[in-house]
Amino acid sequence: MRLTDKVVWITDADSPSGQALLLRMAAEGASLLLSSASGGKGIEAQLARVRQAGTKAFVAAADLTRSSETERMLDEAARELGPVDVLVHNGNRVVPISVESGEETAFLDVMNANAKTAFVCAKAAGKRMEARRSGKIVFVGSIHAEKPTGSSFAYSASKAAVKMLAREASVVLGRHGISVHSIEFGPVEGDDETFRSELSLLYDSYRYKVPSGVLGTHEDLAELVTFLSSDDARYLNGADIRMDGGFLMHYLDFKTNKPQTAGDAS
Amino acid sequence: MSLAGKVALVTGAGTGIGQGVAVGLAERGAKVAVSYHASASGAMETVRRIEELGGEAIIVRADVAVKAEIDAMAREVERHFGGVDILVNNAALQLNYNFEHDDDSYDRQMNVNLKGYWQCMQAVIPSMKARGSGRIVNISSVHAKRPTDFDTVYAMTKGGIKMLTREAAIELGKYGITVNAIEPGAVNVGRQGTKETRPFVPPELAERARREKRDVRWKFPLGRVGLPSDVASLVAYIVSDEAVFLTGAAIRLDGGSMLL
Numbered sequence: 001m002r003l004t005d006k007v008v009w010i011t012d013a014d015s016p017s018g019q020a021l022l023l024r025m026a027a028e029g030a031s032l033l034l035s036s037a038s039g040g041k042g043i044e045a046q047l048a049r050v051r052q053a054g055t056k057a058f059v060a061a062a063d064l065t066r067s068s069e070t071e072r073m074l075d076e077a078a079r080e081l082g083p084v085d086v087l088v089h090n091g092n093r094v095v096p097i098s099v100e101s102g103e104e105t106a107f108l109d110v111m112n113a114n115a116k117t118a119f120v121c122a123k124a125a126g127k128r129m130e131a132r133r134s135g136k137i138v139f140v141g142s143i144h145a146e147k148p149t150g151s152s153f154a155y156s157a158s159k160a161a162v163k164m165l166a167r168e169a170s171v172v173l174g175r176h177g178i179s180v181h182s183i184e185f186g187p188v189e190g191d192d193e194t195f196r197s198e199l200s201l202l203y204d205s206y207r208y209k210v211p212s213g214v215l216g217t218h219e220d221l222a223e224l225v226t227f228l229s230s231d232d233a234r235y236l237n238g239a240d241i242r243m244d245g246g247f248l249m250h251y252l253d254f255k256t257n258k259p260q261t262a263g264d265a266s
Numbered sequence: 267m268s269l270a271g272k273v274a275l276v277t278g279a280g281t282g283i284g285q286g287v288a289v290g291l292a293e294r295g296a297k298v299a300v301s302y303h304a305s306a307s308g309a310m311e312t313v314r315r316i317e318e319l320g321g322e323a324i325i326v327r328a329d330v331a332v333k334a335e336i337d338a339m340a341r342e343v344e345r346h347f348g349g350v351d352i353l354v355n356n357a358a359l360q361l362n363y364n365f366e367h368d369d370d371s372y373d374r375q376m377n378v379n380l381k382g383y384w385q386c387m388q389a390v391i392p393s394m395k396a397r398g399s400g401r402i403v404n405i406s407s408v409h410a411k412r413p414t415d416f417d418t419v420y421a422m423t424k425g426g427i428k429m430l431t432r433e434a435a436i437e438l439g440k441y442g443i444t445v446n447a448i449e450p451g452a453v454n455v456g457r458q459g460t461k462e463t464r465p466f467v468p469p470e471l472a473e474r475a476r477r478e479k480r481d482v483r484w485k486f487p488l489g490r491v492g493l494p495s496d497v498a499s500l501v502a503y504i505v506s507d508e509a510v511f512l513t514g515a516a517i518r519l520d521g522g523s524m525l526l
Contacts, residue, residue, distance in 0.1 A: 164425030
């Protein structure tokens with residue numbers, strides 16, 4: 001077990017990636033601080049399962065765009081679990097928003113959910129890790145920190161902002177023995193819907209743009225996060241790891257593993 | 267590379283890079299709207315320099331964190347010059363806090379540096395669409411890629427501008443609008459600003475250079491830091507007819523310093 005006695009804070013535990021993360025990291029022996037907007041209702045089954053296996057889990061619905069609430073929540077959780085060793089900032093607010101006609105409220109909503117919470121959490125956790133001279137922070141980002149979506153510029157901008165946050169934190173917090181990483185994750189099943197675009201063909205036949213023809217899962221993500229959170233990753237710091245099965249390397253459609261159908265001219 | 271007949275709106279044009287860009291575009295024939303928020307005397311200096319070159323300029327004021335002010339500014343430029351061909355997004359804050367940012371200073375910097383760039387684009391898109399062409403240049407920073415170690419949120423905003431530029435390039439291409447970013451390294455803007463508007467002068471680097479009796483120029487293969495006129499030269503190329511096929515690019519302009 002690679003995370004025995006570690007306290008792991010996972011944000012947006014309600015999300016599919018959050019659920020995979022909490023199950024995986026609990027299985028490695030971690031205690032869990034779970035930020036859950038539903039106050040745990042969205043993850044009742046997962047909570048029951050890990051608690052039955054002996055995992056300590058503290059669920060909190062604090063607003064992570066506010067430092068004061070976040071700090072208070074961390075202090076409360078520390079009394080139950082001990083201080084946080086690992087922060088996994090996870091969360092993916094995607095709202096279609098165009099450069100030309102997007103509304104300010106939608107922009108701020110996406111930026112705050114994805115980027116501001118990342119800053120607030122890193123600051124609050126970083127301060128506490130700094131005092132103990134150790135800690136790990138992993139930001140679950142997206143391939144759209146580099147590749148445009150053609151549907152939500154605010155989403156891409158928020159993920160690129162978090163990528164820079166990770167790099168800054170790797171230097172600033174790195175001096176205190178904390179390592180910080182970001183993961184450019186994607187695509188997973190359903191992303192063609194999530195990022196439906198009239199401008200970009202990126203998600204057309206997207207499964208086959210992954211060279212192997214097999215999409216990644218949230219469990220794949222959880223494996224990587226677990227590794228980065230463990231002592232095995234001790235010399236990694238400031239890494240941006242693109243975990244996309246080679247999706248962004250795709251160039252020529254006719255060279256994919258896509259099965260040919262009778263109607264295909266090629 | 268004549269820009270005669272073109273109308274350019276340059277934000278943050280009362281100081282530093284923005285001032286250099288405004289003057290550089292005017293020098294090549296563009297009519298320039300000099301936009302400022304805090305530096306009124308700087309904006310007047312920009313106009314004075316433009317007029318000295320025989321160019322034409324007006325001053326407009328807007329806080330780019332406030333959409334209503336941006337829209338009013340765009341209307342004023344249109345009233346005066348009849349539409350905008352070139353937008354140079356340059357107005358930005360650099361507060362020089364690392365993780366000392368509180369929630370408010372985080373918001374303030376995001377709202378100017380990222381939301382402001384986007385909303386200034388929105389304000390000029392209609393007039394560019396009407397003409398079937400337009401040029402948007404976002405002044406970013408090498409810190410869209412390299413950490414600063416002096417302002418975390420500043421780097422976050424610059425990372426965001428990288429993707430704003432790419433997304434806007436694919437969205438606005440159909441209107442004949444190109445969108446590009448310039449990533450300058452250290453630029454000597456030759457002034458002492460207030461804490462709010464202080465230009466990029468990494469104090470640690472200056473201090474270390476002093477301590478080691480080295481010139482800060484050791485970080486720059488070309489032997490000097492950048493000048494606002496260097497940025498202006500690249501902007502002038504990007505907004506010219508020569509660069510009609512260039513869009514979604516981020517061009518590093520740092521005298522090679524990122525390579526060291």
